[in-house]
């Protein structure tokens with residue numbers, strides 16, 4: 001089995017300091033949370049950024065400030081900006097961080113309900129446009145799938161050469177509107193991708209660590225962090241993203257999966273070394 005890549009989704013666009021006061025908004029807080037995750041064993045930071053008051057933004061300027069601050073304290077970490085942003089943002093807004101030419105960025109492969117009245121829109125033409133713009137800049141997409149049909153969309157686009165091989169998938173399980181987060185769901189998602197591709201799994205809320213454990217056993221990779229879950233155990237807020245990463249590392253240690261460094265993660269994902 002490959003070494004385990006841990007992605008830390010440190011901030012998100014929906015979670016707030018009301019959910020957990022350690023959720024980062026300022027540049028300093030984002031760098032602090034990235035460092036806590038990196039020190040604990042994360043090799044990828046999945047990045048959303050905020051204004052100081054917590055408003056989600058896709059501003060390239062704000063992303064640059066945050067990326068520079070993160071790289072000062074985590075010099076070799078892989079930074080993966082979101083192109084999902086927050087529900088309701090325009091396509092141009094969502095694409096702003098790719099102008100910084102990050103190594104990776106997310107590519108959301110379908111539309112889904114996102115709880116309440118929210119709809120996270122990713123039409124087929126949007127996916128094609130986002131993928132082509134990432135390809136032109138040599139950015140590796142992380143293919144975000146909130147449901148099985150999104151995997152099929154990605155496979156179709158891969159066959160047409162729009163999403164390059166090998167693909168790296170992120171299966172997000174447990175969003176209200178996407179696939180649920182039962183063990184059978186992850187087995188189904190993983191069984192739906194062609195061989196030769198890699199995958200990570202993210203469980204939302206209380207599913208974070210059960211899905212992490214299952215992904216570790218199945219040979220996939222793991223995403224944890226405040227974007228998906230703010231609790232270290234039932235009713236106990238995590239003090240930092242690092243605390244969540246450390247728990248994933250403990251699970252991996254118990255289950256015999258060594259943790260990938262950023263250089264090893266680049267090798268597994270086919271990214272050029274830094």
Ligand code: KMH
Pocket residue numbers: 012013014082083084085086087106107108120144
């Ligand atoms: N905040 C969600 C609407 C991504 O990062 O690409 C979208 C999201 C997915 O978080």
Ligand code: ZN
Pocket residue numbers: 009012046048082084227
């Ligand atoms: Zn995200």
